Amino acid sequence: MESTKTPDRTGGGGLSHSQVDAIAAAVIAVIGMVMMFDNYKLGAGWATDGPEAGYFPFRVGAILCIAAAVVVFKSLFGSARNNAVFVSWERLRLVLSVLAPTILYVLAVQFVGMYVASAVFIAAFMRFMDKRSWLSVLLVSVGVSVALFWLFEIEFMVPLPKGPLEALLGY
Amino acid sequence: MENLEALFHGFAVALSWYNVLMMAIGLVLGILIGVLPGLGGPNGVAILLPLTFTMPPTSAIIMLSCIYWGSLFAGAITSVLFNIPGETSSVATTFDGYPLAQQGRAGEALTASFTGSFIGAFVGVLLITFLAPLVSRFALRFGPPEFFAVFLLTFCSFVGADTKAPAKTIISMMLGFGLAAIGMDTVSGQLRMTFGWYELLRGVDFLVVVIGLFGIGEILITMEEGLAFEGKHAKINTKVVWETWKQLPRYWATLIRSSTVGCWMGITPGGATAASFMGYGLAKRFSADGGKFGTGQLEGVIAPETAAHAAGTSALLPMLALGIPGSATAAVLLGGLMIWGLQPGPLLFVEQKDFVWGLIASMYLGNLAGLFIVLTTVPLFAAILRIPFSIIAPVIIVLCAIGAFAVHSAILDVWFMLVFGIVGYILKKLEYPLAPLVLAVVLGDKMEAAFRQSMIGPSGGLGAFWSNSLVGTITTLALLMLFWPLIAFAIRRLLGMQRANPVKAP
Numbered sequence: 001m002e003s004t005k006t007p008d009r010t011g012g013g014g015l016s017h018s019q020v021d022a023i024a025a026a027v028i029a030v031i032g033m034v035m036m037f038d039n040y041k042l043g044a045g046w047a048t049d050g051p052e053a054g055y056f057p058f059r060v061g062a063i064l065c066i067a068a069a070v071v072v073f074k075s076l077f078g079s080a081r082n083n084a085v086f087v088s089w090e091r092l093r094l095v096l097s098v099l100a101p102t103i104l105y106v107l108a109v110q111f112v113g114m115y116v117a118s119a120v121f122i123a124a125f126m127r128f129m130d131k132r133s134w135l136s137v138l139l140v141s142v143g144v145s146v147a148l149f150w151l152f153e154i155e156f157m158v159p160l161p162k163g164p165l166e167a168l169l170g171y
Numbered sequence: 172m173e174n175l176e177a178l179f180h181g182f183a184v185a186l187s188w189y190n191v192l193m194m195a196i197g198l199v200l201g202i203l204i205g206v207l208p209g210l211g212g213p214n215g216v217a218i219l220l221p222l223t224f225t226m227p228p229t230s231a232i233i234m235l236s237c238i239y240w241g242s243l244f245a246g247a248i249t250s251v252l253f254n255i256p257g258e259t260s261s262v263a264t265t266f267d268g269y270p271l272a273q274q275g276r277a278g279e280a281l282t283a284s285f286t287g288s289f290i291g292a293f294v295g296v297l298l299i300t301f302l303a304p305l306v307s308r309f310a311l312r313f314g315p316p317e318f319f320a321v322f323l324l325t326f327c328s329f330v331g332a333d334t335k336a337p338a339k340t341i342i343s344m345m346l347g348f349g350l351a352a353i354g355m356d357t358v359s360g361q362l363r364m365t366f367g368w369y370e371l372l373r374g375v376d377f378l379v380v381v382i383g384l385f386g387i388g389e390i391l392i393t394m395e396e397g398l399a400f401e402g403k404h405a406k407i408n409t410k411v412v413w414e415t416w417k418q419l420p421r422y423w424a425t426l427i428r429s430s431t432v433g434c435w436m437g438i439t440p441g442g443a444t445a446a447s448f449m450g451y452g453l454a455k456r457f458s459a460d461g462g463k464f465g466t467g468q469l470e471g472v473i474a475p476e477t478a479a480h481a482a483g484t485s486a487l488l489p490m491l492a493l494g495i496p497g498s499a500t501a502a503v504l505l506g507g508l509m510i511w512g513l514q515p516g517p518l519l520f521v522e523q524k525d526f527v528w529g530l531i532a533s534m535y536l537g538n539l540a541g542l543f544i545v546l547t548t549v550p551l552f553a554a555i556l557r558i559p560f561s562i563i564a565p566v567i568i569v570l571c572a573i574g575a576f577a578v579h580s581a582i583l584d585v586w587f588m589l590v591f592g593i594v595g596y597i598l599k600k601l602e603y604p605l606a607p608l609v610l611a612v613v614l615g616d617k618m619e620a621a622f623r624q625s626m627i628g629p630s631g632g633l634g635a636f637w638s639n640s641l642v643g644t645i646t647t648l649a650l651l652m653l654f655w656p657l658i659a660f661a662i663r664r665l666l667g668m669q670r671a672n673p674v675k676a677p
Contacts (some may be wrong), residue, residue, distance in 0.1 A: 019600050028342055035349055038364050046327035050626040053361040056619045057352040064345040070338040086600070091395045095358060098394045099593070106585050122565040144566055148573065153324055156222045158577050168512070 014089065017082035021075035029068035035061030103126065113163030119145040174304055181528025185536055190233050193226075194533060195236040198541050201241020205469040206249055206552050211259075212242045212483075212500035213609065214385035217378045218574030220507050228511040229526050233533040239500050240292065240537050243443070243483045244545045245552065247284040251277055252553050260443035260479040267464060267471030267560055274467055278408075282415040283469045284476040285545050287426065291477035292538040294430040295437065295484030299491065300531055303520070310517035315624035316635045318493075320645035322618040324652065325495050328439055329607045331655035334664070339603045347608040350375050351615025358623055370583050377506050377612040379575045379584045380404045380591050381499070384605055386571040387592025390564055392599055400620060412546060415469070421551055422470050429474045431437035433481025436488055437497050441481040443608060450478025484534065491527060492517060495614065499606040502613040 015023075023077065036044075039054030046052065050124045087095070095167065101124060108117040123141035152158045184190065204215035223231035239527050246261030251268035264284060271280035276360065313321070326344055330337050350506070353364045365371040377565075384440030429450035436446035454466045454474035464471045486497030494515035496502040508515045515524060520527055543553075575588035625635040637643040651658070 017601075020597075024597060025342070031349070032345070035364065038366070042361055042363060050623055053356040053359040053363060056622060059365060060345050060352065062350045064342060064349065067338045067341040067345065071336075072652070074314070074336075074338070080503075087395065093390050095395050098391060098564065098568075099270065102592075103589065105568070106572065106582075106589060109572065109576075109585065110582055114576070118569040119570065122562075125565035126561050130559055131664065132559075132561065134652055140562055144569070148569070152573065152577075157225070158221055159580065160573060160576060161582065 006149050013093075015086050017084050017086045018075040018078075020086040021082075022072050025068045025071035025075065029065050029072070030063045032064030032068060035064065097129070109161055111163060113166055114143045114160040115149050118148065118162055174300060177304075177524060178300060178532060180524070181530075181532030182528035182536075184229060184525050185233060185532040190230050190529070190533065191536075192235045192541060193234040194537050195544075197237025198241040198537060198544055201238035201243075201541075202245040202545060202548075202552055203241075203555065204238060205242035205557055207563060207567065210391065210570075211379060211385055212239050213503050214382050214389075214571070214574075215242060216500055216503045216507075217381040218386070218570055220378055221574060221577035223507065224510065224650025228508070228513055228523075229529045231511060232504065232507065232526070232530050233537070235504055236530060236533065237537045237541070239483065239504070240534075240541045241544075243292075243480050244285060244288055244498075244541050246479070247281065247288065247472075248545070248549060248552055249556060251280045251284065251472070253556060260447050260483065261476070262444070263447040263475035263479075264472055267466070267468050270465070270467030270498075271469070271472065276467070278411040279415045279469065280415075280467075280472050281549055282412050282546065283419070283540055284472045286416065287417060287429070287473035287477040288480035289538055289542040290426055291430050291433050291479070291481035292484045292534070295434055295481045295488075296531065296534040296538065298434050298485055299488045299534070302652070303488050303492045303531075305489070306521040307517035310493050311521075313517065315621045316638060316642045317609045317645065318647060319618065319621040319625055320636055320642050321493060321495060322614060324645055324649040325489075326607065326611070326612075327649040327653035329604075329610075331652035332439075332445070336602065337656050339601075340607055341411045343598070343603050343605065344607040344611045346613045347611025348618075349610075350380060351377075351612050352619070357616065357620065367556055370581070373579070375587060376578050376584065377609065378503070378578045379587050380612050381503055382571050382575045383588040383591025384595035384598075384608070385499075385569065386574075387588060388595025388599055390567060391592065391596040393560070394564065413489050418469060419473075422473055425458065425474050426477055427560070428453050428457070429477035430481045433478035433483075434485040436478070437482035437485030439497070442498050443479040443486070444667075446482035447475035447479035451475040457637075484538075487534075490515065491519060491530070494519075494617070495611060496668065499609045502606075502610050506613050 036058055042054035044054035044058030046055070101121065105117055105121040106114035111117075112120075119141040121139045122144055126137045126140060127134075137153065146151040148160075152160055185194070200219065201212075201215070204210045204212070210218075216238055219235065219238065223235065226234075241647045243260070246256060247264050247268065250256045250261040250264040251272050254265050254269040254272075256262040256265055268280045268284065271277065310317075329344065330340050349364070351374070354362070354372055356363050362372065432449050432453060433443075433446045436442060436449065451464075451471065451474050454470055458464070458468075458470055460468055460470065483498065483500070486501045488497070490496040490505050494517075495506065496505045505515050513519065513526065571588060571592075572585050575584045576582065578584055595605065626632070635642075636646040
């Protein structure tokens with residue numbers, strides 16, 4: 001019964017929901033095994049003064065493996081499999097269009113500081129995702145960064161990463 | 172009476188001008204957070220937590236809990252006007268709220284849901300006022316085995332309450348425990364799961380996890396679904412409010428039912444979302460107009476909102492009395508307590524009277540002020556939703572990054588936040604519940620400490636959890652909850668076998 005092929009695979013659609021489910025659970029099982037291994041090395045047993053450091057996490061890892069195995073089994077052989085495509089390329093593109101700039105943004109924070117990076121990030125987002133006018137782009141991006149600077153550096157005195165521009169301004 | 176005295180003292184604490192200001196700021200921020208997609212109670216509070224490090228704890232918790240109330244109130248705004256739940260707990264509100272808005276009765280629907288929320292919250296706070304001190308006094312006798320048993324009960328009831336995929340709830344929880352265990356072990360000083368990576372020494376902070384999972388993860392989900400807001404307009408004036416209020420007494424049964432359900436689900440970690448669905452379901456079954464639910468019944472708006480807010484409020488009861496949060500947001504607040512240097516648990520009621528009663532008093536005031544603010548400012552906040560997503564999304568991401576950085580002033584945490592964002596996106600799409608993960612990250616160390624202390628105790632070994640009738644009962648109850656899906660299955664099987672012709676499973 002399980003060998004019936006999934007009929008509703010849209011052309012070029014990628015992995016189905018239950019396949020991703022199985023893969024994710026398999027990854028979780030690997031995490032569980034790493035946990036067990038690492039904590040076994042520490043000592044997951046019983047010392048004279050009670051459980052050793054690895055006792056608790058070792059068992060957590062073991063339960064993780066068992067639960068993950070259940071999920072893998074269910075997603076591959078269960079009756080309620082979801083054969084719909086997990087995420088279509090069209091939608092994945094949308095997700096990546098947020099994710100990729102965000103990664104670049106975090107990278108940029110380390111070099112030019114939080115405020116400049118934030119302004120550029122917001123501006124780029126508004127300009128390239130939505131084609132807003134340059135004026136509104138400038139107002140929002142600079143406005144938000146200045147407001148954040150005032151809030152964090154001056155009001156609440158929580159120092160955030162700063163770059164060359166802030167150094168130039170004496171901060 | 173002793174409680175009332177303490178409560179009045181609490182009002183005196185909460186009514187200082189600074190605390191009232193914090194309350195107002197918290198409420199407005201909370202409504203904003205509740206309205207905006209991608210920002211919800213847990214990560215909204217998590218992002219703002221670093222700002223409170225230098226504040227007095229009482230003011231800090233007043234502000235943060237008011238953010239929580241505000242976000243609970245605001246969930247209804249998007250549900251009714253845009254048919255998009257701003258919070259998961261207001262999904263059920265869309266069923267009747269949006270049809271009402273389509274009929275041009277958005278003002279009525281919003282007034283009813285806000286008032287319902289307020290009544291639910293009020294019942295929840297009353298419960299906290301009178302029950303929490305009793306529970307904490309009782310819990311003062313708890314030793315490590317009892318605490319471990321209560322922790323166990325909390326987590327097991329998550330598993331037992333999940334009829335769909337208990338294995339996924341377990342995974343979510345265990346991932347949380349695993350994350351909590353990373354870093355230096357507080358008992359032996361040994362390094363666990365750092366894999367020789369120096370920065371992992373201090374572990375992974377739960378705030379970073381929350382901001383990643385709920386903040387970035389939510390943005391990615393929202394982006395994928397492609398949001399287009401086409402909202403209805405709401406007019407709320409005194410006449411609409413008055414007319415709606417006049418209708419409310421008719422729904423007293425629903426109000427009582429939803430409040431009760433909400434309080435129960437809040438104290439046990441059922442959560443506001445489950446409570447709102449249960450409140451809606453019960454109202455539909457018992458109401459005279461049950462058949463018309465879904466077409467725009469005021470009762471169908473009141474029922475879920477009252478239950479959700481009652482649950483959200485009473486989730487703070489176990490947090491205050493036992494140090495065990497009843498919801499993800501309560502878990503973040505609890506984490507806040509530890510950061511401010513307070514030791515959550517039953518001793519809080521003895522040692523930090525000002526803090527506890529100030530907070531409880533602020534719940535009364537905050538919800539009353541919240542009701543007033545939402546009733547008067549709905550059009551303003553609805554306008555915020557018309558701001559295009561291309562502006563909101565990057566600003567929220569920036570706020571998340573700042574929030575994650577500010578916890579330990581570490582850029583590595585921002586990277587972790589990104590990773591958890593991606594993890595959260597995938598887990599959410601695969602229908603893993605995330606609240607157990609957050610609870611496990613926050614409570615993991617405490618639970619493990621309780622476990623190890625009980626092992627060292629006089630009875631030693633696992634027998635410690637059955638060493639007296641109290642701890643034995645809790646532990647047994649916990650195991651019953653854990654295996655409840657299996658037990659229920661077995662019972663159904665047995666009943667099915669007894670019948671000559673088995674009925675189809677529902």
